[in-house]
Amino acid sequence: MIAKHFSGLTGQGGVALGIGDDAALINTSPNQQLVVASDTLVEGVHFPSTASGKQIATRALCVNLSDMAAMGAQPRWFTLALTLPKKKANSLWLADFSAGIAEIAQQFDIALVGGDTTSGPLTVSITMLGEAPAGKSLQRAGAGVGDTVFVTGTLGDGAAGLKSISSINSINSDSERLLHRFYAPRPQVEIGLRLRGIASACIDISDGLIADLGHICQSSGVAASIYQEQLPVAADVKKLAPDHFINWALFGGDDYQLCFTVGADKLATVEQWISRAELDASKIGIIQASSDSNNLVTVLDQDNNPIAINKQGYDHFG
Amino acid sequence: MIAKHFSGLTGQGGVALGIGDDAALINTSPNQQLVVASDTLVEGVHFPSTASGKQIATRALCVNLSDMAAMGAQPRWFTLALTLPKKKANSLWLADFSAGIAEIAQQFDIALVGGDTTSGPLTVSITMLGEAPAGKSLQRAGAGVGDTVFVTGTLGDGAAGLKSISSINSINSDSERLLHRFYAPRPQVEIGLRLRGIASACIDISDGLIADLGHICQSSGVAASIYQEQLPVAADVKKLAPDHFINWALFGGDDYQLCFTVGADKLATVEQWISRAELDASKIGIIQASSDSNNLVTVLDQDNNPIAINKQGYDHFG
Numbered sequence: 001m002i003a004k005h006f007s008g009l010t011g012q013g014g015v016a017l018g019i020g021d022d023a024a025l026i027n028t029s030p031n032q033q034l035v036v037a038s039d040t041l042v043e044g045v046h047f048p049s050t051a052s053g054k055q056i057a058t059r060a061l062c063v064n065l066s067d068m069a070a071m072g073a074q075p076r077w078f079t080l081a082l083t084l085p086k087k088k089a090n091s092l093w094l095a096d097f098s099a100g101i102a103e104i105a106q107q108f109d110i111a112l113v114g115g116d117t118t119s120g121p122l123t124v125s126i127t128m129l130g131e132a133p134a135g136k137s138l139q140r141a142g143a144g145v146g147d148t149v150f151v152t153g154t155l156g157d158g159a160a161g162l163k164s165i166s167s168i169n170s171i172n173s174d175s176e177r178l179l180h181r182f183y184a185p186r187p188q189v190e191i192g193l194r195l196r197g198i199a200s201a202c203i204d205i206s207d208g209l210i211a212d213l214g215h216i217c218q219s220s221g222v223a224a225s226i227y228q229e230q231l232p233v234a235a236d237v238k239k240l241a242p243d244h245f246i247n248w249a250l251f252g253g254d255d256y257q258l259c260f261t262v263g264a265d266k267l268a269t270v271e272q273w274i275s276r277a278e279l280d281a282s283k284i285g286i287i288q289a290s291s292d293s294n295n296l297v298t299v300l301d302q303d304n305n306p307i308a309i310n311k312q313g314y315d316h317f318g
Numbered sequence: 319m320i321a322k323h324f325s326g327l328t329g330q331g332g333v334a335l336g337i338g339d340d341a342a343l344i345n346t347s348p349n350q351q352l353v354v355a356s357d358t359l360v361e362g363v364h365f366p367s368t369a370s371g372k373q374i375a376t377r378a379l380c381v382n383l384s385d386m387a388a389m390g391a392q393p394r395w396f397t398l399a400l401t402l403p404k405k406k407a408n409s410l411w412l413a414d415f416s417a418g419i420a421e422i423a424q425q426f427d428i429a430l431v432g433g434d435t436t437s438g439p440l441t442v443s444i445t446m447l448g449e450a451p452a453g454k455s456l457q458r459a460g461a462g463v464g465d466t467v468f469v470t471g472t473l474g475d476g477a478a479g480l481k482s483i484s485s486i487n488s489i490n491s492d493s494e495r496l497l498h499r500f501y502a503p504r505p506q507v508e509i510g511l512r513l514r515g516i517a518s519a520c521i522d523i524s525d526g527l528i529a530d531l532g533h534i535c536q537s538s539g540v541a542a543s544i545y546q547e548q549l550p551v552a553a554d555v556k557k558l559a560p561d562h563f564i565n566w567a568l569f570g571g572d573d574y575q576l577c578f579t580v581g582a583d584k585l586a587t588v589e590q591w592i593s594r595a596e597l598d599a600s601k602i603g604i605i606q607a608s609s610d611s612n613n614l615v616t617v618l619d620q621d622n623n624p625i626a627i628n629k630q631g632y633d634h635f636g
Contacts, residue, residue, distance in 0.1 A: 024431035026395055026447075029347040036431050038397040038445065042438035077344055079356040081399070081443040113342035113354050120360035120441060125399040127356065127432075127445035129344075 023071045023130070025137060035130040035137060037067035043122035047183075053093045055183040056124060057100025063206070064128040065108055065187035066256040070204035072138035072196040073130035075108055075189060080115035083123040108189060138195060138202035140219035143261040147200050149224055149285035150270065152188050152257045154234040155209055156245055157181040159252025163240065177236060185256035191279065192258065198269060199260040208251040210297050210309065213259050217287075217296035220261075225298045226285030228307060250299065250309065261287055341389045341448070343455060353448040353455060355385035361440035365501075371411045373501040374442060375418025381524070382446040383426055383505035384574040388522035390456035390514040391448035393426055393507060398433035401441040426507060456513060456520035458537035461579040465518050467542055467603035468588065470506050470575045472552040473527055474563055475499040477570025481558065495554060503574035509597065510576060516587060517578040526569040528615050528627065531577050535605075535614035538579075543616045544603030546625060568617065568627065579605055 023037035041060045043049055051059075061078070068075040080101070084093075105112065110128075161182030188204070195202060201216045209226075217224050231249045238245050258281075262270050273279035290296065299307045341355035359378045361367055369377075379396070386393040398419065402411075423430060428446075479500025506522070513520060519538055521530045527544075535542050549567045556563050578599075580588050591597035608614065617625045 024395075024397075026431060028350070028352065032346070034346065034352070034447075036395070036397060036447070038399050038432045038434055040399040040401055040434055040436045040441075040443065042401055042436050045436060045438050077342075077354070079342075079354060079445050081356050081358040081445075083358055083360055083441055083443075113344060114356045114445075116356055116358055118358045118360050118363060120363050121439035123358075123401055123438060123441050123443075125358065125401075125441075125443040127397050127399075129352075129354070 023067050023073065023128075025071075025132070027134065031134050033132050033134050033137065035068060035071050035073035035132055036127065037064060037071075037130075038125065038127045039064050039067065040123060040125040051183070053088070053097030054100035054103075056122075057097045058104050058184040059182070060124040060126050061101060061104040062185050062187050062256065064126045065104070065110075065189060066185065066204040066206065068128055068130040069188040069192035070138065070202050070258060071130070071132065072136065072192045072199075072202065073132045074193065075110050075128055075130040077111050077113045077129040078105075079113060079127045081123075081125040082115065082117045083120040083125075084117060085122055086119060088122065089117075089119065104184070108187070132196070136196045138192065138199055138260070140201055140203050140216050143201040143216050143220035143222050143224075143287045144263055145222055145287055145289050147261040147263050147287040148267055148270075148283055149213065149226060149259065149261055149287060150281045151205070151209065151232065151259050151284055152191055152279075152281045153186075153255075154232045154237070155205070155250075155255055155257065156233050156237045156248035156252050158185060158254025158256065159248035160237045160240050160245075162252075162254065178240075182254060185254065187256060188258045191281070194273075194279065195258075195260055198262065198266045200263045200266075202258055202260040205255040205257050205259055206253055208253045209255075209259060210250050210299075211253075213285075214296045216259065216261065217290065218293075220287075221290060223288045223290040223292075223296050223298070224285055225288060225300055227300050229302050230282060230284045232282040232284075341385050341391065341446075343389075343450075345452065349452050351450050351452050351455065353386060353389050353391035353450055354445065355382060355389075355448075356443065356445045357382045357385065358441060358443040369501070371406070371415030372418035372421075374440075375415045376422050376502040377500070378442040378444050379419060379422040380503050380505050380574065382444045383422070383428075383507060384503065384522040384524065386446055386448040387506040387510035387576060388456065388520055389448070389450065390454065390510045390517075390520065391450045392511065393428050393446055393448040395429050395431045395447040396423075397431060397445045399441075399443040400433065400435045401438040401443075402435060403440055404437060406440065407435075407437065422502070426505070450514070454514045456510065456517055456578070458519055458521050458534050461519035461534050461538035461540050461542075461605050462581055463540055463605055463607050465579040465581050465605040466585055466588075466601055467531065467544060467577065467579055467605060468599045469523070469527065469550065469577050469602055470509055470597075470599045471504075471573075472550045472555070473523070473568075473573055473575065474551050474555045474566035474570050476503065476572025476574065477566035478555045478558050478563075480570075480572065496558075500572060503572065505574060506576045509599070512591075512597070513576075513578055516580065516584045518581050518584075520576055520578040523573040523575050523577055524571055526571045527573075527577060528568050528617075529571075531603075532614045534577065534579065535608065536611075538605075539608060541606045541608040541610075541614050541616070542603055543606060543618055545618050547620050548600060548602045550600040550602075
C-alpha cells in the first residue's frame with residue numbers, strides 16, 4: 001500500500017533502493033550503504049491484548065531485525081515510537097517493556113538512538129538502521145531461472161505459536177517453545193551476513209512462504225516450484241495439527257526465517273555449509289521461467305503434481 | 319520517559335549523541351554525522367478527529383522536520399509508519415494523505431525510504447534522517463551565562479490555531495492563517511542551517527517556550543530570564559485572546575519556532591542579520607547562573623519584576 005500511494009517520493013538524492021523491498025538503501029559514503037527498515041505492531045492486530053510488555057518489546061525488535069537479516073545488513077541503531085494507553089503508562093509495565101528491549105538490543109549489539117512515548121492505543125513502531133558494504137546487500141530481485149530455493153530453520157512455528165496463545169488452556173512444554181517463537185522469533189542476522197555474495201535473492205518470511213517467495217518471483221520476473229515433502233516443519237508443530245501443519249508452513253506468517261535463492265555457481269558452497277551443519281537451511285524448490293503472473297508459486301506433491309492452493313498470505317486490508 | 323527507562327541502551331558504537339536531545343547523532347563517516355529523530359502523532363491526542371488526511375500528513379512531516387531544524391541538520395530521508403482504521407483505508411483518504419506528504423517532501427527535498435501501513439487506531443509515526451558536518455550540529459547543551467536568548471517568528475500561533483479548530487463556528491480570514499499554522503507549521507530548517515557555528519544552544523518549541531527553554535537550561539546547567547514585553551506575538555493572536563495571549567506565548571505548544579542562545583562573540587552577527595531582515599527572530603531574554611533547579615526560567619514584567627508562573631508546558635502522562 002505504501003508502495004502504491006507513495007511511489008513518486010523515493011527518487012531523491014542518495015537513495016540506492018527505495019520502498020518495496022525489506023529495507024531501503026541509502027548511500028552515506030562511497031563504500032557503505034545505510035539500510036533502513038520500519039515496522040509497526042498494533043495491539044489486537046499483530047499481538048493479542050494478553051501479551052506482556054516484554055513479549056511485545058522482544059517481538060517488535062525481532063521483527064525489525066529480521067528485515068536487516070533479509071537484506072544481509074549488520075543492524076546498528078534503532079528508534080522506538082511507543083504509543084501507550086494511560087492504564088499501561090506505569091513504571092511496572094514500562095520496566096517490563098524496557099527489559100525486553102534491553103535483552104534483544106544487547107544480544108544483537110544495537111543502540112537505541114531516539115524515539116518518543118505518546119498516549120493512545122498500544123502501538124510500537126520501530127525504525128531499524130543497519131549498514132552494508134556498497135552493492136553487497138541482499139534484495140528480492142535477482143533470482144534467476146534454474147536457481148535453487150532454500151529456507152532457514154522450520155516453517156509454521158509462528159502460526160502454531162499464535163494458535164497456542166489463543167488456546168491458552170492447552171499450554172504444555174511443547175507450546176512453551178512455540179510461544180517463545182511467536183514473541184521472540186530469532187532474527188537470522190548471522191545467516192543474512194553469511195549469504196552476502198552467495199544468495200541471488202533473499203526475503204524474510206513474515207507474510208507466509210507462498211506470499212513472500214511470490215514477492216521474490218515478482219521482483220525477479222520469475223516463477224517458483226516448491227516440493228511439499230521437503231518443507232521443514234518441527235515435530236511439535238506436526239503433533240499440534242497433524243491435518244493442518246502444511247497450511248501453516250505455506251501460509252502461516254510470522255516465521256521470520258529467510259527464504260533465499262542460490263545460482264548454480266554457488267550451490268555447492270551452500271550445500272557444503274548445510275552438510276557440515278554450519279547453515280541451518282533446507283532446499284525446498286527451484287526457480288523457473290514465469291508464464292502466469294497470477295500464479296507465481298506452485299506447490300508440488302511427492303509425484304510432482306501441482307497441489308491446488310487458494311489461500312494467499314496475509315495482506316493488511318487485502 | 320524514553321530517556322528514563324532506556325538510558326542504558328544508547329552507549330554502543332558510533333553514537334555521538336544519544337536520546338534526550340531533539341535528535342540523535344551517529345558517526346557514519348569521518349566528516350559527516352547522521353541526525354535521527356522520531357515523532358508520533360495520535361488521533362485525539364495530537365490532532366482532532368476532524369483533521370483531514372492531508373492536514374495530518376503535513377503536520378506529521380513538519381513536526382519531524384522541525385527537529386532537524388533544531389539540530390541545524392539538513393533533512394534528507396524519512397520513514398513513515400501509518401496505522402489506519404478500516405473506515406479510512408480507502409483510496410480517497412490515502413490520496414489526500416499522500417498529497418500532503420508529497421507537498422512537504424517536495425518542498426524540503428526529502429525522500430521517503432520506507433514504512434508500512436497497518437490496521438488500527440489512526441497513528442502516524444515518522445523517523446527523519448538528516449545530515450550535518452561532524453561536530454557542527456546544534457544541541458540543547460551549550461548555553462553559557464551571559465548568552466542572549468532569541469526566538470524565531472511569533473509565539474502562540476499553535477495554541478491559537480488549536481483554539482480556532484475547537485471553535486469552528488468563529489472561523490474567519492484570521493483564523494485561516496492560524497489553522498494553517500497548526501496543521502502545517504513551517505519548520506525553520508533554513509534558520510537552523512544558518513545558526514550552525516553561531517548559536518550556543520538550540521531547541522524547537524513544541525512543548526511551549528517555558529518548557530523548551532527550560533530544557534536548554536537543564537542540559538546546559540544554567541537558568542534564563544525572559545522579558546514578557548519582548549515576546550513576539552502576532553496581531554491576530556492578540557485580537558483572538560486579548561487577556562490570554564501571553565499564556566499561549568509562554569505555555570502553548572506546537573509553535574515549532576526555534577529558541578536559541580547566542581554568546582557575546584556572535585551577538586553582533588545575529589543582530590545584524592535581524593536588522594537587515596535576513597533573520598526573522600527576536601531577542602527575548604538572557605542566560606544566567608542557575609541557583610534553583612526547580613525554577614530555571616523566570617519571566618519578568620516591564621519593571622523587571624518576576625511574574626508568578628505556575629503552569630508548566632505539556633508533558634505526556636505528566
